[in-house]
Amino acid sequence: MRWMIALLMLTGIGMLPSMHAADAPAITVSQAPFGKLPDGHEVTLYTLKSPTMVVKIMDYGALVTELHTPDSKGKLGDVVLGFDNLEGYLKGHPYFGATIGRVANRVGNATFQLNGKTYKLAANNGKHSLHGGEKGFDKVLWKGTMSQANGNASVKFTYLSKDGEEGYPGNLQVAVTYTLTAKNELQIDYVATTDQDTPVNLTHHSYFNLAGHASGNVLKQAIRIDADQYTPGDETLVPTGKLAPVKETPLDLTSATPIGKNIGQLTGEPGGYDHNYVLRRTDKKLAEVAEVTDPESGRVLKVLTTEPGLQFYTGNFLDGTVKGKGGAVYAKHQAFCLEPQHYPDSINQPTFPSIVLKPGKTYEQTTVYAFSAK
Known part of the structure; x- marks a missing residue:
């Protein structure tokens, strides 16, 4: 009997290996070097991996570089634009996969007033400030911390945006946590x-x-977006402060509509969707607000958020000059962005929901990108 037990242990048959398998987490998180910044700081790439999904995120820009999810046949495919190495991101790019802040979208005339004081920001989008300025959160090095809990795996990125950074007041302590769940989220x-x-x-x-x-x-x-209104803007995409109905316009995406069906009706350069949708919601609870389906691969993306707005952008400024992963050439309309946020230029629009954070209060929001296939 003793020799049989010994044989089972040596050959890996029996209870011990199965116990190890049970103890092994279904979703893992790991890290690896991803190059160095010009100042010598090392950049780390984190990998969240489940049996059905792989997500890679680097601490420079708290930025998603890869997202692999299965199609209807179970074949994994990378569904986000990006580069193979750090150098591609350092050369400049249109915010591929990035965390955006301190203020996403546009601040009109790169100026705002708060508590009787005027603040001047960097005008990096014509006369306006866009996505945090010249060195927004997409261009800073965050501190990453890995964790595993409740069958999920996470990377938490933290950053201190100091008082006066990019013209904004106050020391802002920020944490952004990416979690891969067993639900392909x-x-x-x-x-x-x-x-x-x-x-x-x-x-x-x-x-x-x-x-x-x-x-x-x-x-x-x-695409379907659960919004009956949007925030119309001027020719520079800064909101007028009014809300307008999407009904009987090319912006009506209240039922599933091919992205290309009405895109030609959107006039102006460079043409395409780049609009903030006013989501149907009466509270700040996490809720599904949009869905995109690809008829060829069968992949489905659902977006859930706690935010009041959703910016829908169709890669209008991609022009074929950007070469991405594997030498892929990214041309116009090669991708879409779904960016849950408050409305553009809210700081200058008193009728929009406020984006002012006060001491003693906590800014909190959640976004979920849920993937499936059919």
Whole structure:
């Protein structure tokens, strides 16, 4: 009997290996070097991995570089635009996969007033400030911490945006946590606190293509956004402060509609969707607000958020000059962005929901990108 037990242990048959398998987490998190910044600081790439999904995120920009999810046949494919190495991101890019802040979207005339004081920001988008300025949260090095709990795996990124950074008041402590769940969800939780009144509007800026990042345009992919209104803007995409109905316009996406069906009706350069949708919601609870389906791969993306707005952008400024992963050429309309956030230029629009964070209060929001296939 003793020799049989010994044989079972040596050959790996029996209870001990099965106990190890049971103890092994279904979702893992790991890290590896991803190059160095010009100042010598090392950049780390974190990998969240489940049996059905892989997400890679680096601490420079708290930025998603890869997101692999299965199609209807179970084949994994990378569905976000990006680069193979750090150098690609350092050369400049249109916010691929990045965490955006301190204030996402546009601040009109790169100026705002708060508590009787005028603040001047960097004008990095014509005369306006865009996505946090010249060196927004997408261009800083965050501190990453890995964790595993409740069958999920996470990376928490933290950053202190000091008083006066990019013209904004107050020391802002920010935490962004990416969690991969067993439900094929990438959940992003944001938390921020400040020691002075300051505007805060954070979001995520992945460029999605459900057929695969190198598969061509997304015009056949169908989108639904649960919004009856949007915030119209001027020719520079800064809101007028009014809300307008989407009904009987090319912006009506209240039922599943191929992205390319009405995109030609959107006039102005460079053409395409780049609009903030006013979501149907009466509270700040996490709720589904949008869905995109790719008829070829069968992949489905659902977006859930606690935010009041959703910016829908169709890669209008991609022009074929950007070469991404594997040498892929990213052309116009090769991807879409779904960015949950407060409305653009809210700090200058008194009728919009406020984005001012005060000392003693906590900024909190959650976004979930849920993937499936049919």
